[in-house]
Amino acid sequence: MSTDDNDDTRDAPAPAPANARRKGPPVSLKRAQEARRRFLRSVAAGVVVVGAGLAGYIPVASARSHRLRPPGALDEADFLASCIKCGQCVQVCPVQAIHLGDITEGFGIGVPIIAPRQQACDFSCDAGQCILACPTGALSYSKPAYMGTRKGARLSRLVVLKAKAKDPEPTLNVPERMGLARLARPEGCLALQGKGFQGPARGAAFTGHMRYVDVDRWKPIPVADHPYDRPLCDLCVTECPIEGAIRMEPLGGEGPARARPVVLEQCIGCGVCEMICPAEPAAIVVDARQTWGNEA
Amino acid sequence: MKGRFLEQLAIMLGRAPGRPAINDEALRIHEMKRLSKREFEAMKQHARDHRLVTNKWRNRRWAVLIAVNLLFLVSFWLDIQMLEGALTASRFVGFHLIDLNSALQVMLAHKHIIVNLFIGTATVFLLWAALGGRSFCSWVCPYHLVAELFEKLHLALAARKLVTDHEFHRGARTVFWLVFSALAVITGYTVFETLSPTGILSRALIYGPSLALGWVALLLVFEVVYSRRAWCRYICPIGLTYGMVGTLSPVRVLYTLDKCFHEGDCRKVCLVPHVLDMVIKGRAEAPQVPVGPDCTRCGLCVDTCPSGALKFDVKGLSKLL
Numbered sequence: 001m002s003t004d005d006n007d008d009t010r011d012a013p014a015p016a017p018a019n020a021r022r023k024g025p026p027v028s029l030k031r032a033q034e035a036r037r038r039f040l041r042s043v044a045a046g047v048v049v050v051g052a053g054l055a056g057y058i059p060v061a062s063a064r065s066h067r068l069r070p071p072g073a074l075d076e077a078d079f080l081a082s083c084i085k086c087g088q089c090v091q092v093c094p095v096q097a098i099h100l101g102d103i104t105e106g107f108g109i110g111v112p113i114i115a116p117r118q119q120a121c122d123f124s125c126d127a128g129q130c131i132l133a134c135p136t137g138a139l140s141y142s143k144p145a146y147m148g149t150r151k152g153a154r155l156s157r158l159v160v161l162k163a164k165a166k167d168p169e170p171t172l173n174v175p176e177r178m179g180l181a182r183l184a185r186p187e188g189c190l191a192l193q194g195k196g197f198q199g200p201a202r203g204a205a206f207t208g209h210m211r212y213v214d215v216d217r218w219k220p221i222p223v224a225d226h227p228y229d230r231p232l233c234d235l236c237v238t239e240c241p242i243e244g245a246i247r248m249e250p251l252g253g254e255g256p257a258r259a260r261p262v263v264l265e266q267c268i269g270c271g272v273c274e275m276i277c278p279a280e281p282a283a284i285v286v287d288a289r290q291t292w293g294n295e296a
Numbered sequence: 297m298k299g300r301f302l303e304q305l306a307i308m309l310g311r312a313p314g315r316p317a318i319n320d321e322a323l324r325i326h327e328m329k330r331l332s333k334r335e336f337e338a339m340k341q342h343a344r345d346h347r348l349v350t351n352k353w354r355n356r357r358w359a360v361l362i363a364v365n366l367l368f369l370v371s372f373w374l375d376i377q378m379l380e381g382a383l384t385a386s387r388f389v390g391f392h393l394i395d396l397n398s399a400l401q402v403m404l405a406h407k408h409i410i411v412n413l414f415i416g417t418a419t420v421f422l423l424w425a426a427l428g429g430r431s432f433c434s435w436v437c438p439y440h441l442v443a444e445l446f447e448k449l450h451l452a453l454a455a456r457k458l459v460t461d462h463e464f465h466r467g468a469r470t471v472f473w474l475v476f477s478a479l480a481v482i483t484g485y486t487v488f489e490t491l492s493p494t495g496i497l498s499r500a501l502i503y504g505p506s507l508a509l510g511w512v513a514l515l516l517v518f519e520v521v522y523s524r525r526a527w528c529r530y531i532c533p534i535g536l537t538y539g540m541v542g543t544l545s546p547v548r549v550l551y552t553l554d555k556c557f558h559e560g561d562c563r564k565v566c567l568v569p570h571v572l573d574m575v576i577k578g579r580a581e582a583p584q585v586p587v588g589p590d591c592t593r594c595g596l597c598v599d600t601c602p603s604g605a606l607k608f609d610v611k612g613l614s615k616l617l
Contacts (some may be wrong), residue, residue: 029305034340037460038464038465039465041462041463041464041465042464042465042467042468042530043525045464045468045530046468046471046472046475047533049472049491049531050472050475050476050479052491052511053476053479053487053489053490053491054479054487056485056487056490056491057483057485060485075483078406078483079492080486081402081405081406081407081484081485081486082402082408083385083397083402083486083494084385084394084398084413084486085382085384085398085403085486085489086381086382086383086384086385086386087381087382087499087502087503088380088381088385088386088505089356091371091372091380091381092380100445100499100503100506101505102506102507102508103490103496103508103510103511104508105487106490107486107487107489107490109490109508110382110489110495110496110499111487111494132381133387133414133606134382135385135392135394135412135413136394136402136406136410136412136413137408137410137413144408150522185409196411202475210299216368269539271398287352
């Protein structure tokens with residue numbers, strides 16, 4: 001085994017290079033060349049790594065408002081900045097509504113997302129467990145005053161959870177909405193067509209869960225295990241976890257009874273209506289971050 | 297000693313180790329080694345022949361690293377709530393723990409610190425200040441373990457002359473640390489988290505695989521074919537953050553000059569060989585020299601040293617015992 005590189009006594013300075021103006025101890029040509037290459041390599045690595053990091057801005061800039069975040073999330077830019085990407089919110093959610101963003105989300109990597117059509121937040125936990133779990137205040141019951149509130153983001157009053165309606169404290173302590181529901185595809189809406197609905201809302205293979213207070217208040221069950229039978233489809237209204245967030249407006253006219261779901265100010269944007277809607281694709285959807293009075 | 301402390305900091309930030317002033321006692325030992333060269337060679341051979349091949353510290357370290365990361369996993373999957381979260385931030389039986397570099401990124405990007413964040417950060421700071429700073433890297437970071445395994449592949453290929461190690465300037469890591477801190481402040485986003493293989497691997501382990509693993513794979517390929525352990529050595533700002541925390545740590549590897557045969561095996565296995573500059577013949581400035589703060593306390597040098605010149609040491613404790 002060679003010990004050459006481990007013996008200071010043999011590490012004598014090599015003959016000085018031609019460049020005599022150079023300061024410091026003399027360095028061999030080979031070493032000087034290697035040092036120069038190493039420097040250039042380091043600069044190249046720097047450019048590549050920082051560039052790769054900054055590339056994370058592209059998905060953020062191009063999809064800023066398209067992600068539904070858990071309840072109590074700060075505004076998007078503040079949320080991405082303050083989220084420490086640990087997933088504690090994922091772990092406490094009783095219906096596993098939250099998943100973490102992948103690297104395709106750029107700076108949103110590891111940041112919680114709710115895809116309501118697959119699994120909406122139905123407030124099964126009653127209190128916003130994800131907010132309690134968040135270590136950085138990215139999810140927060142009351143955000144710091146200096147951050148300000150977008151007009152129409154704040155609910156006119158704290159929403160009442162249907163499941164808690166008989167409790168002494170029936171409200172959900174989340175002052176701002178996550179988004180707002182919208183009848184995006186009225187042509188698909190069964191109620192508008194005067195149609196009823198029988199069977200499991202999203203088919204037998206659907207994996208989403210929801211709590212049904214009349215089944216078990218504390219244990220969410222698969223939506224597929226809870227079939228419905230409605231002469232006129234009104235699932236988005238009856239399954240909404242919030243009181244007075246959406247109602248059915250009967251339509252007059254000839255033929256079978258028809259009705260239109262109307263979203264009200266108390267809609268917090270949880271996405272249960274989007275998850276439960278039996279139409280394919282969903283007739284009613286949640287627009288993430290949408291505010292009341294500013295609908296498109 | 298104060299001069300040495302600053303020198304060690306400068307070496308961690310990227311300066312090449314220089315030749316230190318050597319004290320009289322150390323000089324005597326250095327000279328003695330040269331005076332009785334034949335005897336010295338014979339002792340060296342003897343030590344080599346009788347060396348105990350051991351992976352004691354490596355095995356302990358791997359066990360701890362795997363246990364910690366598995367605890368995250370089973371806490372979630374079995375819902376036992378021992379260690380909830382991921383490496384970036386977690387709760388150990390309810391106590392907040394926040395990774396120092398992630399905390400730094402969030403604080404700089406968000407510019408607002410809430411109580412839980414502060415508590416978790418302070419707890420982890422004290423923990424790693426006591427346990428050795430960069431010991432986080434080798435004893436906890438999942439990327440360290442994966443990179444260590446791929447390093448074996450790199451070394452095997454290098455031995456067959458199929459790849460060569462290309463070094464970078466170690467100061468690059470300091471620049472990265474500054475750049476990523478500045479980017480967090482300027483952009484308001486935690487830019488480094490997008491790239492951090494530590495966070496990516498920890499989350500993938502707990503919450504399931506992600507496309508982000510492709511980035512980690514890319515890094516590993518780069519390390520195998522182009523530059524040995526490049527991420528940990530030249531890039532990762534997490535290592536520097538914990539290195540700073542470890543500057544005052546009592547847990548370190550201690551070098552004993554008169555036991556050393558200057559074979560340099562330790563420097564061949566070391567992730568950060570510049571911290572072992574004192575093992576070079578004629579370099580140690582005192583009979584005992586503590587290894588600097590950039591050391592990850594991985595113990596590979598302790599395992600590999602045939603003569604017991606490198607040992608783990610807890611400052612103060614050894615004297616007390």
